[in-house]
Amino acid sequence: MKLAAIRAQFPPLASGRAYLDNAAGGLLPARSIAAITDHLTRYGATNAMPGHRPGREVLALKQRAREATALLLNANPEDVALGPSATALSFRLAAAFGRLWGPGDEVILSGLEHEANASPWRELAQVGVTVHVWHARPPEMSLHPDDLAALLSPRTRLVAVTAASNALGVSVDIPAVTAQARAVGAWTVVDAVHAAPHAFPDVAAWGADFVTLSPYKVWGPHLGALWVSPERRAHLPWPRLSFVPEGDITGLEHGTPPFELLAGWLGTLDYLRDLGGHETLSRAALEAASARIGRLEQPVAQRLLSGLLETPGVTVYGPQTTAGRVGTVAFRLKGEAPEVTAERLSEKGVDVAAGHFYAVQPLRDLGLYPQGVVRASIAHYTSLEDVERLLRGLLEWG
Numbered sequence: 001m002k003l004a005a006i007r008a009q010f011p012p013l014a015s016g017r018a019y020l021d022n023a024a025g026g027l028l029p030a031r032s033i034a035a036i037t038d039h040l041t042r043y044g045a046t047n048a049m050p051g052h053r054p055g056r057e058v059l060a061l062k063q064r065a066r067e068a069t070a071l072l073l074n075a076n077p078e079d080v081a082l083g084p085s086a087t088a089l090s091f092r093l094a095a096a097f098g099r100l101w102g103p104g105d106e107v108i109l110s111g112l113e114h115e116a117n118a119s120p121w122r123e124l125a126q127v128g129v130t131v132h133v134w135h136a137r138p139p140e141m142s143l144h145p146d147d148l149a150a151l152l153s154p155r156t157r158l159v160a161v162t163a164a165s166n167a168l169g170v171s172v173d174i175p176a177v178t179a180q181a182r183a184v185g186a187w188t189v190v191d192a193v194h195a196a197p198h199a200f201p202d203v204a205a206w207g208a209d210f211v212t213l214s215p216y217k218v219w220g221p222h223l224g225a226l227w228v229s230p231e232r233r234a235h236l237p238w239p240r241l242s243f244v245p246e247g248d249i250t251g252l253e254h255g256t257p258p259f260e261l262l263a264g265w266l267g268t269l270d271y272l273r274d275l276g277g278h279e280t281l282s283r284a285a286l287e288a289a290s291a292r293i294g295r296l297e298q299p300v301a302q303r304l305l306s307g308l309l310e311t312p313g314v315t316v317y318g319p320q321t322t323a324g325r326v327g328t329v330a331f332r333l334k335g336e337a338p339e340v341t342a343e344r345l346s347e348k349g350v351d352v353a354a355g356h357f358y359a360v361q362p363l364r365d366l367g368l369y370p371q372g373v374v375r376a377s378i379a380h381y382t383s384l385e386d387v388e389r390l391l392r393g394l395l396e397w398g
Contacts, residue, residue, distance in 0.1 A: 001275065003296065007381050009271065010219075018350045018386035023166055023328050023357070023377035026197060026219040028268065035267030036221065039260040047256060058259050065262040068269045071283050072218070073211065074202045075227050081252040082262065085224040086193055086212040087116040092252050093189070093210065093226065094120035096238035101157050103128035108151050108186075110143055110161040111135040111365055112170055115358040117160050117191035117212065129157070133361060140319045141170050141362055148180055156186040163195035167359035167375065168318035169328030171195065178207035187232065193217055197379060198297060198326040200290040203227050219379070220268040221261035226252065275380075293380040300382050301327035307391040308376070314394065317366060317373060327378040333394060338374045341394075348393045350386075352376045 007013050010027045019027065039061075048062055049055025063077070070077040083089045101124060109118045111133055125131050132151045136143050148159070159181040164171045178188045189210040192201040197218050203211050209232050213225040228236070233247050240251030273281045276288030301322055308316050313334040319325045333341045342354035356363050356372035363369040376390060 003381070003383060006275070006296075007383070010381055013381065016349065018389045020376045020378065020382065020386060020390060021351050021353045022197065022379040022382070023194060023217075023375060024353055025216050025222075026379055027381070028219055028221065028264070029271040031271055032220060032264045032267035036260045036264040039263035043259070046259075048259070061259060061262055061266075062257060065265055068266055068281060069213075069215070069225050070227075071281065072196075072200055072269065072286055073213065073225075073227050074204045074283055076230070078249055079228055079230055079233055081226045081228070081249045082257060083224045083226070083253055084258075085116075085222070086191070086214045086226070087120075087224070089224050089226040089252060090116055090120040090189075090212060091123075092238055092254065093228075093236075094123050096236040097121075097158065098124055098127050099237045101127065101129050104155060105157045106130045106132060106153065106155045107158040107160065108132045108134050108148070108156060109361070110159075110172070111361050112141065112143065112162050112165040112168070112172070113160060113359070113361055114162065114166045114191060114193065115360055116193070117162060117189065118361065121158060121160050121189075130155075134159075134161075135365055136170070136362060138366060139317075140324070141165070141168055141317070141366070142319070142324065143170075143172055143177075145176065145180060148177070152180065152184045152186065154184060156181070156184055159186050159188045160191070161188065162191040162193075163201070164198070164326045164328075165318070165359065165362060166194040166328070167357045167362055167373065168330050169325040169377075170318050171324055171326055174206045174208065182207065194328070195326060197293075199294060200286055203229075215265050215268070218268065219271070221258075221264040223258070223261055223265055228252075296380040297327050297378060297382075298322075300378050300384055300387060301325075303384055304376060304378060304387045304390075305329055307387060308394075311391060311394050317368070327382075328375060329377075330373040330375050332368075332373055338372055341374045345390065345393045348389070348396075350390050350393050352390065 009029045046054045048059035067077045070080045181188045187209040190208040193214045209229045211227040215223040244251040272289040273285045276285045278285030317330045338354035353375045
């Protein structure tokens, strides 16, 4: 499937605008949109009820969505929760931690985190847990194992780390971090939200205890997902409805799910299966799709970074090469507020983002909070021409 054929499957791209805000949310392929419409047309708001046929079909849909999400994570379905957002699921997990830990216990937050993987664990300070920050080293904002080692101790209960910074694009060696935490008996919670669109997670290889994912960043509808290792799941005391057995992952899925969005997510995964060149959805199909995405992104990410580094008046934050980063670049134009730069570009049909993107710690450490940065972020359907339009737009008044 060539790039033109891929782009044709995403209706918003027909507008002619250059969409470079994929870090905030991906576009949906047509089959995902159709799946949402088809579900609502057939079922309306019918709930999952075993007593009638439509209810059984809706219940089966939920299970299929869980199984397909597990394939994306290389996990078992019984370890995957689906919810309204990664943030909501993380706060539910934090409620369980708050029943386990207290004074004398410690957690460590990476200095690259989106607040969805920081604020829930900071809440543990309310029960006496000490919170430390593992700061990234400027100017490239990389996380160093020596700095983590200085914070780890037998009192460390949790290390929270992102697989890739949503603001700066910095990528992290997750297996190395989880091994370091495990050596002192600590658990790790990994935010895979920003990394997942560029390379699908593999919880089996990562060695983490908890991993969050946002399907809407992976070209699906607005949903969140959380993987809990079976070793932890059986004993975590999260708040749950009284009839849900202890350790049952559905205890984290508070309330009625948006079944139409689960249907749309299955449509997205069907698109990814096709992108990987397979006839049936499997982990192998998704690994092939992930590899294809990497090949499509590589030249575009390279041009985005090199072009911004070469543009007069532009300061790029984070790694100055494509090594150690994904296809997201944060920058500022000299003498202009980030929101003004983004507004000017949008008037030219180039959509980038401006602000702090809930990445409070890294931007504060760079002295860029709260005003933030301009952020350009690509997906596998981004073209080189999209990037050239951004660069031309900056040159016109840079």
